[in-house]
Amino acid sequence: xxxxxxxxxxxxxxxxxxxxxxxxxxxxxxxxxxxxxxxxxxxxxxxxxxxxxxxxxxxxxxxxxxxxxxxxxxxxxxxxxxxxxxxxxxxxxxxxxxxxxxxxxxxxxxxxxxxxxxxxxxxxxxxxxxxxxxxxxxxxxxxxxxxxxxxxxxxxxxxxxxxxxxxxxxxxxxxxxxxxxxxxxxxxxxxxxxxxxxxxxxxxxxxxxxxxxxxxxxxxxxxxxxxxxxxxxxxxxxxxxxxxxxxxxxxxxxxxxxxxxxxxxxxxxxxxxxxxxxxxxxxxxxxxxxxxxxxxxxxxxxx
Numbered sequence: 001x002x003x004x005x006x007x008x009x010x011x012x013x014x015x016x017x018x019x020x021x022x023x024x025x026x027x028x029x030x031x032x033x034x035x036x037x038x039x040x041x042x043x044x045x046x047x048x049x050x051x052x053x054x055x056x057x058x059x060x061x062x063x064x065x066x067x068x069x070x071x072x073x074x075x076x077x078x079x080x081x082x083x084x085x086x087x088x089x090x091x092x093x094x095x096x097x098x099x100x101x102x103x104x105x106x107x108x109x110x111x112x113x114x115x116x117x118x119x120x121x122x123x124x125x126x127x128x129x130x131x132x133x134x135x136x137x138x139x140x141x142x143x144x145x146x147x148x149x150x151x152x153x154x155x156x157x158x159x160x161x162x163x164x165x166x167x168x169x170x171x172x173x174x175x176x177x178x179x180x181x182x183x184x185x186x187x188x189x190x191x192x193x194x195x196x197x198x199x200x201x202x203x204x205x206x207x208x209x210x211x212x213x214x215x216x217x218x219x220x221x222x223x224x225x226x227x228x229x230x231x232x233x234x235x236x237x238x239x240x241x242x243x244x245x246x247x248x249x250x251x252x253x254x255x256x257x258x259x260x261x262x263x264x265x266x267x268x269x270x271x272x273x274x275x276x277x278x279x280x281x282x283x284x285x286x287x288x289x290x291x292x293x294x295x296x297x298x299x300x301x302x303x
C-alpha cells in the first residue's frame with residue numbers, strides 16, 4: 001500500500017489520556033508531519049528574529065500523536081523503522097545561558113540570554129554561513145510510547161522513550177519500545193538535520209521540521225528489556241536514561257549484556273568481557289531532564 005500522511009497536532013505530553021489522532025497498521029508505511037520546536041510561523045526566513053518567547057519552557061518539542069498502532073497490546077514490543085525523512089528548507093540552532101553544558105559561565109556577564117542562528121538546509125547540506133556547509137545527518141529526537149503511569153513532558157525521557165536524542169535513530173534504523181497500553185500510543189517529533197554528541201548548547205542541534213515516513217511491527221517483548229533499544233544495518237544498541245551520566249552508562253551496558261545473553265548465546269560473564277573489547281558508547285545528550293547514554297555493538301562481531 002502507498003504511504004499516507006498523518007498531520008502534525010502539537011502535543012507536549014506523552015500520555016494515554018489523549019485520544020488517538022490517527023492510526024498505523026503493521027506493514028504499512030505512514031508519513032508523519034513533525035513541527036519544528038519553536039512556535040509555528042516564526043522561522044520564515046534567514047532574517048527571522050527569534051527570542052525565548054518563541055520557546056516557552058517547558059512547551060518545546062511539539063509532538064505528533066498519539067498514533068494508535070493497530071493490534072498492539074500492553075506487554076509487547078513496538079518496532080518503529082524510520083524509512084525516510086524529508087526536511088524543511090529552514091532550520092536553526094542556538095543556545096540559552098541557563099541551559100546546556102556551560103550554564104551561566106561564558107555569558108553570565110552578558111545581557112544576552114539567548115542566541116539563535118537560522119540556517120538554510122538544501123541539497124543535503126546545512127548552510128552554516130556563506131563559506132561553510134555541513135552534510136545533513138537527519139534524526140528523530142523524540143520517539144516513544146505513552147509511559148506506564150501518568151504522563152511525561154516531551155522534553156523528558158524514560159523507559160517509554162521520549163526525548164532521547166540518539167543520532168542513530170534516523171533513516172534505516174529501527175527503534176524498539178516496551179508497550180505500556182493497548183494501541184501503543186506512539187508519539188514522534190523534535191527532528192534534527194544533524195546533532196553533535198552531547199547536544200551541548202541545549203538547543204545545539206540543527207532543529208528542523210520534517211516529514212518522517214515510518215513503518216511499524218509488533219513483537220513479543222524480551223523479558224529483560226527495560227529501556228529502549230535500536231538497530232541499524234551494522235549495529236545493535238541499547239539506551240540508558242538517568243540523571244547521572246554514570247547511571248545512564250551502567251543502564252545501557254546492563255541492557256546490552258541482557259540482549260547478548262538472551263538472544264546471541266553469550267553467558268553474562270562472556271558478554272561483560274566482550275563489551276570491554278568491542279563496545280562503542282557515548283553520551284548522545286547531556287542537557288535534557290535525564291542524560292542519554294548508548295552502548296553499541298557491531299553485528300559482525302556477535303553473529
